[in-house]
Amino acid sequence: MTNTVSFGYEEVAPEEKTRRVGDVFASVASRYDLMNDAMSGGMHRLWKDRFVRRVKPQPGEQILDMAGGTGDIAFRMAAKGASITVADINPAMLEVGMGRAQQRGIDGLVWTEANAEVLQFPDRFFDAYTIAFGIRNVTDIPKALREAHRVLRRGGRFFCLEFSTTQWPGFAEVYDAYSHKLVPKLGKLLADDEDSYRYLIESIRRFPDMPTFERMIGDAGFVRTKVEPLLGGLVAIHSGWKI
Template identity: 55%
Template sequence: MTRRGTDASMARDTHFGFESVREDEKQGKVDAVFDRVARRYDLMNDMMSGGLHRLWKDAMIAWLNPPRGGAGWSVLDVAGGTGDIAFRIAEAAPAAEITVLDINPNMLDVGAARAEKRGLADRLTFVEGNAEDTGLPASSFDAYTIAFGIRNVTHIDLALKEAYRVLKPGGRFLCLEFSQVEMPMLDKIYDLYSFNAIPAMGRIVAGDADSYRYLVESIRRFPDRETFADMIREVGFERVQWRALSGGITVLHSGWRI
């Protein structure tokens, strides 16, 4: 696993949810959150979204449209430790070569165990690594997917540059992430639910309200869809598009390395 060290005297402030923290401290705090929630992560996703996260992930795979008979087609799924996206790709594209990269070993352990139960262990490669610097060869993947992970990266711009670097010319970047709800009334209902019900669920189901409070706060800190689309363009991606799902609760972002 590769992480960037930052000299303490030059460390800048960033955000961990709504909390202001030093830039060189954020990754450790994020790691601690996912260490605590790994075993209950998918259960909590079901509870927090009412099962909608499954439909959002299905929509992601439908837009990715992996080639069903494309032997040698390779995809890197980043921050995908529990395997949800990788399993869907494996089902849609039986010949695909799938690498799952996550910075958190506990999440990877969950994904590897699930892959074993599904009979997919020989088709998926699980790698511990940082989205900002994967250590993987340049121009080596046909597609790069990341679902609900990029907002937890300390330097989003570096993660996007790394996505561009590891993709082959003609490769596809596809990101599913929470966004700001823009429908009148739904935004207020969503805020009430997010800041009250979700931490309470975390306390009851996982014994951990603070981690789920962070997950909610991190959504509110993430750039809006137009700003994020501009960030994708700035690192070199072309034909950048986005699709809002469920009233803008989540957004799919797409770009191509041409």
């Protein structure tokens, strides 16, 4: 790592980013769906459905859902019969997820506080590793990818859903204007938190493009890497296998 990392459009010390990202998600945890609706126009629900279809969770599999505190991905995968460990660095997000699971009568999920860069799980423990809209908030992304590789069994699969950069002419400019100008204002109006929403939009702009992130996944040891762009790359499903 360099001496600084990006926090939105700012450059800050790594430990400062970790702390400030924690503050952001502690602030938005109770309004997580509202946040995603504002950032995606409500389409995040369809993207998550598609993401889980690509993961193809199977009964009896052990799957780690990293940065999955509020349970959106875990609930979908658990419905397929897989055993899900939901991990998140932020206890406020986990609290929301556990409350939602209780309300929905979903039992059997394992909830644990964990840092994606230093996982407490043993080598070759999981059949699949998923992370949705979380990797861009990790302080040391290459380190987190190496940890994902470490905890997967041979034949294990990695899946990541993340915002990226749309390549559709015209649409990129429209979404850029919407996200930079309207989303922070929606954050102020709906959640009284303009700064957190502004960071989340800026973090998308600072995230590597699809080919660069695919190379990063390969550098972590994964093979057969693949990118599936959605809306021209506004969002992308990245995947890779451990052999």
